[in-house]
Each structure stands twice: as structure tokens, then as C-alpha cells.
Amino acid sequence: MQPIHVWPQEVKAQGDFVTHSALIEDRDPYTLWFRVPAEHAGLLSKRAESFVASTVFLAMMRGANLRVHAPLSPSFLRNIEELQALWSCWHRDFHLISIEVDSESESTIQASQRAISMFSGGVDSCYTVWRHTQNRCGRRALPLQTALMLHGSEIPLENTELFERARQRSQNMLSAVGVELVPLATNSLSVMPGVHRLRWFSTMLTSSLLLFQESHTTGLVPSSLAYNELVLPHTLTPLNIPLYSTGRFAIEYDGAAFMRTKKMSEIVEWPEVLENLRVCNRPDSADVNCGRCEKCVRTILTLRIIGIQDPPCFPNTLSDADIEHIRMSGIALQEMNDVVEAAHAARVRASWLTAIEKSLHTNKRRARWEQHPLRRRILRRTPENIKSIWRAIKRRL
Numbered sequence: 001m002q003p004i005h006v007w008p009q010e011v012k013a014q015g016d017f018v019t020h021s022a023l024i025e026d027r028d029p030y031t032l033w034f035r036v037p038a039e040h041a042g043l044l045s046k047r048a049e050s051f052v053a054s055t056v057f058l059a060m061m062r063g064a065n066l067r068v069h070a071p072l073s074p075s076f077l078r079n080i081e082e083l084q085a086l087w088s089c090w091h092r093d094f095h096l097i098s099i100e101v102d103s104e105s106e107s108t109i110q111a112s113q114r115a116i117s118m119f120s121g122g123v124d125s126c127y128t129v130w131r132h133t134q135n136r137c138g139r140r141a142l143p144l145q146t147a148l149m150l151h152g153s154e155i156p157l158e159n160t161e162l163f164e165r166a167r168q169r170s171q172n173m174l175s176a177v178g179v180e181l182v183p184l185a186t187n188s189l190s191v192m193p194g195v196h197r198l199r200w201f202s203t204m205l206t207s208s209l210l211l212f213q214e215s216h217t218t219g220l221v222p223s224s225l226a227y228n229e230l231v232l233p234h235t236l237t238p239l240n241i242p243l244y245s246t247g248r249f250a251i252e253y254d255g256a257a258f259m260r261t262k263k264m265s266e267i268v269e270w271p272e273v274l275e276n277l278r279v280c281n282r283p284d285s286a287d288v289n290c291g292r293c294e295k296c297v298r299t300i301l302t303l304r305i306i307g308i309q310d311p312p313c314f315p316n317t318l319s320d321a322d323i324e325h326i327r328m329s330g331i332a333l334q335e336m337n338d339v340v341e342a343a344h345a346a347r348v349r350a351s352w353l354t355a356i357e358k359s360l361h362t363n364k365r366r367a368r369w370e371q372h373p374l375r376r377r378i379l380r381r382t383p384e385n386i387k388s389i390w391r392a393i394k395r396r397l
């Protein structure tokens, strides 16, 4: 198997932006790039660890060694070796590979202590920013000065207007707590193969943070799952995320001791959150919340449990009939179940609780039917033209 070559390129300044990139010589060579507004250029490191973090999964999936044409940190390489060991245990598609480098050396730049966090504008990232800036996490508190918002993940690169509106909402929140927002565009997700798409998500976050390894001492990835919710393997966990660290730049999975209800009960004290929080799952609603999808509904109901009714970050009042009609499947069923349990624990007495219980019952019954062998048998024997009529009817319902 031919090795995959990683060739870091000269940093390019063009117009109002600077771009860090590397040529990746895989089966079909491509350029991997990260772009920030020129005003933030001084925060970025020219080291190559970001490009390795982005491509090591690809090499493991191909079973091809990586040949990196730049110096790399020995402490980073040590961690990546353990990361490989972890993923090769977790999934048979990932193989142990070697990383050959020009030379090994740690960065000679020692940043003064400051932290940078990923920031999507959702509950988890707001909680991380809030607990560190308000000194709500004891000895874990870090001087969090920078928030990094990615363009190229939930919001596609071609949709610049949508990203700009989402960025403005994040800016509204972060300005109020004195944290600098850095928007960073990258193609690191879109150039990866479609298979294991969710796995690439962790490499996109960690490789983006590593670009800031010489201007900050810690990079934070806000936890999406709490310690008691972990299901392994998963792309974002406290096991794999820290394994992208170097000896001088620690990457941490932050806030995993707390579940979503607890996080929300804290961030509602941040007034700008109730106006600008962004949780929606619908791609066309990436800058605003639709107020009707499962994630929006789950967030609205959690806010109701903690005493917040109809916050301005959601556009419409949610009725009991709307709640009864939402569609849920997979992990969303469990997450909504957690909301119902939290409502009972908080002794909520409200008609919406009956509505969501009814909806959960219907959705669970549907999920069971979708897994039923009889349904699969019927589907196998149904002609394609009949199936397309069914699909059309379902879309209209």
C-alpha cells in the first residue's frame, strides 16, 4: 500500500483572509485547507499537527502509512499512537499505521495560559463558555478568551449568507462575556470519504483547535454526551479527544459531568442566550431555530421544566398538538425520554407533558414496526412503483 503524503504549503494571504493548507497525496490528491479572517492570522500556528489530525483516520481506514514532510511534536505522535490503538479496538475498519516525519521537535513557543473553545452557538458550547468565564467550575476554570466557530460542518461552505447570520448570533452572545469569536472555514469534512462521516467530525474539531496550539495552552471540545450517557465507540468522548493533545497544548472534552438539563439551567442566566441560542437540526434553519424539529422541541420543553416559557430564540409558540406530531427515532427517543423523566423529577404538572408522552408512545411503536421482520418481508415483495406512491403519501402527511 502506497503511503499517503502530507505536504504543508506556504500560508497564503488573499484579500481579507489567510489560508493554511496542505497537499494530501492520497489515491486522488487534494488540498486540505483552513481559512480565517486576516485580523486573526497572528493566532494561527504554521506547524503541521493539524494536517496529521485531519488525515490519520483516512490513513488508518486505507491501511496506508502517513509520510509527513514537516517536523512533528514527539508528544503529539505518542498520543496519536494511543489514538490509533483505541480506534483499532473500537472498529475493525481502522488499522494501525506508521507516521514517518522529517524530524521531531516540540514547539519552541510557549503561550501564556489561555484557552480556546469550539463554539457552535448550541447548549453544550454555551455551557462551556459560561462555566469558564463565570468561574463556575472550581479548579477546572480556565482563562477562556477565544471561541472558534466552524464553517464547513453543519453549515455547508457554499452557504456564506447562512453562516454569516449564525456567526452574528454567536457574536451577540460572546461579546457579552468578553470572548473573542474566530470564524474558521475548512474543507476538512467535505474532502473525506462518505463512509464514517460522523467519525471525521472529531478530526475536524481537533485539527482546527491544533491550529491555535502556539497562541493558547488549552483547546476545549464541549461535551455532547455526559459521562453517564456514553455509548462506545463514539466520535466525541473523553477517551479519544484528549489524544490529539501535544505536550504544550492540551485538548480537553469539557463539561461531561453534566447533562443537558443542568447545562440549560445554568446558561439561562446569560440573557443573550435566550435570544440567540442555536440548536436546530434542519439544514435550512441553521441560523435560526425552526421550533418544530425534535431537537428544538426537546430544548423548548427543557426550558419549560426550568421555568422559561417561549424564549425569543424560538420563533413560534409550541402547542400540545405540535408536540404530539413530532417525529423521533434512534437516539432522539432516548433523549426525549430523559426530558420526560426530568419533568417528572421536577414535579411538572402540565398538558405538554401528557402530549410528549403520547408522542413518545407513538414514535416508539413506529420504531418497533420499522424494525419488524414482517415489515421487511412486505417491503421486499412490494413493487417499486407502489413504494414510490407510499413515499409520496407519507411526505404529504
Ligand SMILES: [Zn+2]
Pocket (backbone or CB within 6 Å): 279, 280, 281, 282, 285, 289, 290, 291, 292, 293, 294, 295, 296, 297
Ligand atoms: Zn428545529
